Structures are given as C-alpha cells and as structure tokens.
Amino acid sequence: MFVHLTRDEEDALDEKHGKATSLAYKILLSIGKATDAEKLIPVEWVHLSGVNYNTIGDAGVKFLREYSEGTRFGVPTTINPMGYDAQKQNNLSNNFKRSQIEIIKAYEKMGSIPSFSCIPYEIFQLPDRGHNVSFAESNAAVIANSVFGLHTNKESSLSALASAVTGKTPYSELRIESVRDPKIKVKLETNLNTELDYGLLGYFSGKSTKESCISFGHNISNIDMYKTKSLAAALGTSGGCGMFSNKEINGESISFGKEEEKSVMDELNTTESGDVIALGSPQLGAFELELLSNMINGKKFSKRCMIFCPRAIYEKACSSGIAQKLENAGGSLICDACTCLSPLLTHEEYDGVITNSVKAAHYLNKSNGVSVCLTDLKSIIRNYTR
Amino acid sequence: MTYSLRCKVIVGGKASGRVLATKQPINFLSSVDPLTGMITDENHELCGNSVKERVLVFPYAVGSSVGAYSIFALRSNRVSPVGIICTSKTDITTASGCAIANIPLLELCTDQVIPEIENFNEALVDGISGILQIKKV
Structure with a gap:
C-alpha cells in the first residue's frame, strides 16, 4: 500500500x-x-x-x-x-x-x-x-x-x-476505529490491590503481546488515577501496546496470576532496601499528592524522599497547603523532572532506590544502573516513616 | 546456502554485513549503549553483542518513545547497524529513527517461507528492490 x-x-x-x-x-x-x-x-x-x-x-x-x-x-x-x-x-x-x-x-x-x-x-x-x-x-x-x-x-x-x-x-x-477494539484479553487470576499490582500487570501484559489494543475486562473499570497511571506506564515500557480497554472479548487470552506477578518482581526488584525513596514515574498529579499527604498524616520520612510532579501541580499543592505538609514530612518536591531516567538518581550516589513505580524500576535498573527496591506506597509509608 | 526474501521497504538504501538476529523485541533506550553499540540488558538474549556494522534482525522495538533518538545516536557515534530488518510489525520508533539516521529498514513479507535467520551469517539488504539476501558461509 x-x-x-x-x-x-x-x-x-x-x-x-x-x-x-x-x-x-x-x-x-x-x-x-x-x-x-x-x-x-x-x-x-x-x-x-x-x-x-x-x-x-x-x-x-x-x-x-x-x-x-x-x-x-x-x-x-x-x-x-x-x-x-x-x-x-x-x-x-x-x-x-x-x-x-x-x-x-x-x-x-x-x-x-x-x-x-x-x-x-x-x-x-x-x-x-x-x-x-x-x-x-x-x-x-x-x-x-x-x-x-x-x-x-x-x-x-x-x-x-x-x-x-x-x-x-x-x-x-x-x-x-476498528483497531481500537481489543484483540487479546488478559485474564486476571490474582487479586490486584495496590498501584504496584497494576504496574506489574501492565509490565507483564506489554511483554506478552504485540497487539495495539488489549482488554483487561471489567476488573479495571473503576480504578483510581494512581493505579491507572501505574498500569499505563508499565504497559508502555515493556511493549508496543498503546491502548487498553475494559471491553469483554471472546478471542485469544493470556493469564496473569501469582506466578506472572512474581516473574516481573524477580526481574525488577533487585535489592531489599535503599537509601532514597523516589515517587513519581509518571509524575504525581493532584490526586496522588493529596493521597500521599493523607497517608503520611503528620509523620516524617526516615529516608530521603524525592517526590516528582509537574510545576503546575506543585503550585496548586502550595496554595492548598499539601506541598507544605509533604515538605514538613521531609519530602522534597521536584518539578520539571521525573524519577524515570533522572540524572539525580545515579549509582554513584545511591546504592538502592525505593519506589512503587514499575516504569521507574525498569529504567533505574537498566539505564541508570541503580538497584531498585520495588514496593507499594502503603509499605513505603509503613516502613519508612515514623 | 543463500535465501532471497521479499520485504516491504520502509527506509530505502543498500547495505551488507554480518547478521545479528533475535526473536526478542528491543527497547533501544534502555537496552543498547549509544556510545558503543553494545546490548547491555541482562534480560535480553543478545546481551554482550554489539549492533555495530551488523544487519540487525528483530521483531519490533518496544518501550520508550525516545528510542528513535537512540537509533540516531548510534548512527552519529558510528556504532549503528548498517541495516535493520523487522520480522514482525515495524514500529514507529524504529521507522522514524531509521528515517533520520538513513539506515535502510525493511520488513519481511509474511506470505513466504522464512528460515531461521539466526542460523545465517551474511546479509545483503536491498532497500531499492525490497530483497533481503541471507547467506550461510
């Protein structure tokens, strides 16, 4: 043609x-x-x-x-x-x-x-x-x-x-339009709870198909923006797929269960802990900053914590007081940049980076040469704030 | 043994070189060192090989949109493949990267018998007539 x-x-x-x-x-x-x-x-x-x-x-x-x-x-x-x-x-x-x-x-x-x-x-x-x-x-x-x-x-x-x-x-x-109908379905055979779980699903799915549009079925109909971004970023990192859908289809399908989840973790989780926490790949939006500030709830980070967000979101977070709450907790809000491929996170400076982002874990491991402790946000708050 | 395979021409030009073939997709941003051409991703079967002066045969590129610049950087640093063949579905990253790097890019037509290209050593990429010739020597 x-x-x-x-x-x-x-x-x-x-x-x-x-x-x-x-x-x-x-x-x-x-x-x-x-x-x-x-x-x-x-x-x-x-x-x-x-x-x-x-x-x-x-x-x-x-x-x-x-x-x-x-x-x-x-x-x-x-x-x-x-x-x-x-x-x-x-x-x-x-x-x-x-x-x-x-x-x-x-x-x-x-x-x-x-x-x-x-x-x-x-x-x-x-x-x-x-x-x-x-x-x-x-x-x-x-x-x-x-x-x-x-x-x-x-x-x-x-x-x-x-x-x-x-x-x-x-x-x-x-x-x-016809290409935007999913051609393959990923069947969920494990419960997805955290934003990290959705990232692992995305990474596995991107790797497992060459189709442009993929279905996750109705299970992903009502997920919040954090989970959606985690899923989308990981899907885009590991594969060529450019769209997901919740349309049910009766065609080809692949399964995502505990074993598949573990295989992605084994590839990307390369250290038990780290000396810096990096949040935001993709950059955090207003929803996630508020969520984070609520979860911290007056406690302080026990390790250095970098929080990446767009300047436009940061300015709003300053007016609402959320930025101050995060900074009081010891978080450092960084605009214009992102965890993924940041020159601020090098193996010369850090032995390990703690993050909940599958996309960040991929690039930190493979491009920056930094070990990654991949864990969900709730665990990060539980283990690294007091 | 020599095979001639029909291809769709994405970026024209002619090239010849040793074959470097894989069935695994490649993320050009995170898996290939733009300064040396070495494939550095330990999870990739070609890890430890260089793409320099090779005819790179792989299904399609995955991951970062910046991979297009990575292909251009390989060329600027004189460590790029001399020709690229996509065996599955040529992606936008590879097509646009090859277009500005002037690397001949062909896609194998699927309506023909395709041998295991990994087993061949030499390749002649003809991006004018759309023929990939592979040779076992």
Missing part, C-alpha cells in the same frame, strides 16, 4: 518548504509505510518526548540545535520532563546543565509550551473524545487512548516532532 500525499505534501517532501519540513515529511512517510497508512490526517495537539539530556545525549543536542534553526511548530506542542528542577540547586555537572539548557532553548525556539511534564493529560484542557493528537510519551499515549478517548498512536520522539512541524500524522493503527 502507498501513502497518498496531496500536492502540497509532495512539495513539502521535495524541500519546497525548506529542509526541516522535508525531513519531517520523510519521517511521516516512513511511518506511514511501516503502518500501512493510506493518507496523512491533521492532529490538534502534540506532546514531545526527548527533552531530558540524560536520554537523548550529545547526538540529540546536535540534531535539535540544527533542526530548530529551520522550523517552527504548527500546532500546540507540550514537552516531557527534563533532567532537573530548574528552580532548585543540584550537583549535576556544568556540562549536563549546559547541554540541558541547549535542548530547552531549541524546543523553545520551535515554539513549544514549557510544560516539562509526562502527564500533560492532568494539566491541560483536553480535546473532545475521538479527536486526533500525537503523544510521544508512552504513558501519556496509553492514557489518552484508554481513558480520555483521544486518538493517538504510541508515537516516537521523532514521529511526534514531525507532527509538531507539519500538523499531520499517518492515518493508521490506533487512529482507525
């Missing part, structure tokens, strides 16, 4: 609107071919990943420096977390900060909104259900599709960048 381009799109591909736009169309065309798209369609909002210097490195900095010279975004474009909190002290190297600032300037120049958040769905007003967006942060793509009924594929940093420049995306995969 060929991707049908309009005359204008053909011209853009042929560099008639500049090199940067041409490269964007080249990216869209390759994705269009890969996913058998017949045409390109408009998107209303783009969310970009590839902001943290720790993830894109020098090659990414050089690419963005050059690319941002020749282009501006055509649709509203929000961006993922960077490496650190811009308004707090840290002991990162000057080279890291210089490179990070260069990345931010490149995105700024192209016209991005400085959200520095991986949960844009909690801080911006969302388009109506059924509208097309292009979300490159995997947890955001899964949540946009599964919870808010927006249409997006599990975009890459570069496919979303191409959509930000052109305002378009290939019409394929989860943008097509």
Whole structure:
C-alpha cells in the first residue's frame, strides 16, 4: 500500500518548504509505510518526548540545535520532563546543565509550551473524545487512548516532532476505529490491590503481546488515577501496546496470576532496601499528592524522599497547603523532572532506590544502573516513616 | 546456502554485513549503549553483542518513545547497524529513527517461507528492490 500525499505534501517532501519540513515529511512517510497508512490526517495537539539530556545525549543536542534553526511548530506542542528542577540547586555537572539548557532553548525556539511534564493529560484542557493528537510519551499515549478517548498512536520522539512541524500524522493503527477494539484479553487470576499490582500487570501484559489494543475486562473499570497511571506506564515500557480497554472479548487470552506477578518482581526488584525513596514515574498529579499527604498524616520520612510532579501541580499543592505538609514530612518536591531516567538518581550516589513505580524500576535498573527496591506506597509509608 | 526474501521497504538504501538476529523485541533506550553499540540488558538474549556494522534482525522495538533518538545516536557515534530488518510489525520508533539516521529498514513479507535467520551469517539488504539476501558461509 502507498501513502497518498496531496500536492502540497509532495512539495513539502521535495524541500519546497525548506529542509526541516522535508525531513519531517520523510519521517511521516516512513511511518506511514511501516503502518500501512493510506493518507496523512491533521492532529490538534502534540506532546514531545526527548527533552531530558540524560536520554537523548550529545547526538540529540546536535540534531535539535540544527533542526530548530529551520522550523517552527504548527500546532500546540507540550514537552516531557527534563533532567532537573530548574528552580532548585543540584550537583549535576556544568556540562549536563549546559547541554540541558541547549535542548530547552531549541524546543523553545520551535515554539513549544514549557510544560516539562509526562502527564500533560492532568494539566491541560483536553480535546473532545475521538479527536486526533500525537503523544510521544508512552504513558501519556496509553492514557489518552484508554481513558480520555483521544486518538493517538504510541508515537516516537521523532514521529511526534514531525507532527509538531507539519500538523499531520499517518492515518493508521490506533487512529482507525476498528483497531481500537481489543484483540487479546488478559485474564486476571490474582487479586490486584495496590498501584504496584497494576504496574506489574501492565509490565507483564506489554511483554506478552504485540497487539495495539488489549482488554483487561471489567476488573479495571473503576480504578483510581494512581493505579491507572501505574498500569499505563508499565504497559508502555515493556511493549508496543498503546491502548487498553475494559471491553469483554471472546478471542485469544493470556493469564496473569501469582506466578506472572512474581516473574516481573524477580526481574525488577533487585535489592531489599535503599537509601532514597523516589515517587513519581509518571509524575504525581493532584490526586496522588493529596493521597500521599493523607497517608503520611503528620509523620516524617526516615529516608530521603524525592517526590516528582509537574510545576503546575506543585503550585496548586502550595496554595492548598499539601506541598507544605509533604515538605514538613521531609519530602522534597521536584518539578520539571521525573524519577524515570533522572540524572539525580545515579549509582554513584545511591546504592538502592525505593519506589512503587514499575516504569521507574525498569529504567533505574537498566539505564541508570541503580538497584531498585520495588514496593507499594502503603509499605513505603509503613516502613519508612515514623 | 543463500535465501532471497521479499520485504516491504520502509527506509530505502543498500547495505551488507554480518547478521545479528533475535526473536526478542528491543527497547533501544534502555537496552543498547549509544556510545558503543553494545546490548547491555541482562534480560535480553543478545546481551554482550554489539549492533555495530551488523544487519540487525528483530521483531519490533518496544518501550520508550525516545528510542528513535537512540537509533540516531548510534548512527552519529558510528556504532549503528548498517541495516535493520523487522520480522514482525515495524514500529514507529524504529521507522522514524531509521528515517533520520538513513539506515535502510525493511520488513519481511509474511506470505513466504522464512528460515531461521539466526542460523545465517551474511546479509545483503536491498532497500531499492525490497530483497533481503541471507547467506550461510
């Protein structure tokens, strides 16, 4: 199948609107071919990943420096977390900060909104259900599709960048209604209680299927936002699946029981304890900050505790007094960044990180080389506050 | 023994090199060192191998959306595969990464007999005619 381009799109591909736009169309065309798209369609909002210097490195900095010279975004474009909190002290190297600032300037120049958040769905007003967006942060793509009924594929940093420049995306995969019906069901054969349980389910499910949409049945109909985010982020980390649904289906199914739960824990839980607690991957929203402050209930953390949230959420938490309660407990609220792939959590500085996030555990273990004590929030509060 | 396999061309170009094949998906952000090209994830069967100058044959990429930049970084650091073949369903991360890194990317057509590619050593990727030639030497 060929991707049908309009005359204008053909011209853009042929560099008639500049090199940067041409490269964007080249990216869209390759994705269009890969996913058998017949045409390109408009998107209303783009969310970009590839902001943290720790993830894109020098090659990414050089690419963005050059690319941002020749282009501006055509649709509203929000961006993922960077490496650190811009308004707090840290002991990162000057080279890291210089490179990070260069990345931010490149995105700024192209016209991005400085959200520095991986949960844009909690801080911006969302388009109506059924509208097309292009979300490159995997947890955001899964949540946009599964919870808010927006249409997006599990975009890459570069496919979303191409959509930000052109305002378009290939019409394929989860943008097509029939693909949004689950093709495989995960049968739950164990009780899920904590947000960690849902993360383990997500990680297992992502690993076990190559389908774009998966069903968990009615069991997940009424779960809170913490559990939903934990599930979505883990699903996006281990696999290619971009959507989950509670629709019951009678087709293929796989089972998730105690044994499967244990296999994920065996892979990601690599130490018994740690010297720092890290909460927020994805970043915590208003619901989780309030939950956390209620659970702490006047006690204090016995270990250093980093709490990652978007600045917009932090400011609200300051007005409501929740931020002060968390800080009084010894928690350190960090904006603009996220546990996952944070340069603030290195194996040079920490022997082990305690977290309830399966996504964070994956990247801390495999990318940061830090051991992880993976445990649920209730246990963290029970064991590490007094 | 030589096999010629038909493929869908995602990113054009020609390349040849030694085969590095796996049936496991790859998370380019967390499993491959962008500076050396080494696969570092202990849970991956290719752990300890380098993708440098190889024809990488794998089902599809998983995980982080930033994996596209990781493919580009491999190329910038001169440690990338010379060609990539997806055996299952080419994902957006691999397609977009190869598009800006100019790495020929093909997807195997499923309506043909496909031998165990792990058993072959040499590959010729033809992203013009859409043929992957694999050879056991």
